[in-house]
Amino acid sequence: MNQYINKPTSAFIAASWVALIAGIAAYIIGLWNAQMPFNEKGYYLILILYGLFAAVSLQKIVRDKLEGIAVTSIYFGLCWASIIICAFLLTIGLWNASLQLSEKGFYIMAFLLSLFGAVAVQKNIRDLDYLRTHSQTPKLPEFPNTDHNDDSQ
Template sequence: MDFLDNVKHEGENQKAKRREGEPTAAFKGAAWVALLIGTVAYLIGLFNAGMELNEKGYYLAVLIFGLYSSVSLQKAVRDKEEGIPVTNIYYGISWFALVAAILLMAIGLYNAGSIILSEKGFYGMAFVLSIFASITVQKNIRDTQKARERK
């Protein structure tokens, strides 16, 4: 019975360490793993692709642009929701940048004659996974910081 009591006590200690509003370690870990899997898979696919170097550069730039714009938009939306001043121009540019990144990816894949359909699907899914995971990681970082600032 001592073993079960110790396990229960350990679980209570873990709960005590995590503050109210802070995401669980499992959720934070899952978000980071999803970001790494999506981004690394995309980059490995690009490295092994038989496309021209300028095409590879295009897809790399779109990924970087998409990751940055998604984090920027998440921050702008969250700031606005929390009453932190966000200019309308920055808010609008953040939305425009993310939509532009997604459209650039979609248009690039649609017009890519050197990529077979399954590869197009792979790049699309890895891109979407990376974008979604970057938003989640940014949210987790912000939630953790806010929870730790509360006393």
């Protein structure tokens, strides 16, 4: 790896988890309380799940490329396409939804906060795992005791 990985601070780790949990919770609570048919709620639920998966996959593949891990162009393209498709579907769904403008903005912001949180949490997990596996100090070889003085006599 060509770059130096800094250990994420506890504050950034906590903020990442809070962003992820707050974004998902707000989105799900908003869906639960929304006055829309179940099939529409299911559409928005699938979009958040698809978006989270796509964001984590994209973050992983970008990191793999940085670390010199072989990445196929088809998977890289699929990850980007998934993010774009997900954002497009959310935009189309909200554009055509019979929701107030403030509700539409709420869903957009909760969605984006969730994706940001997922990427940040994935990055932190990856950084901590890398540091844990690569920062183990090598053990010094143990040499046999060369002291031939025998004090027991």
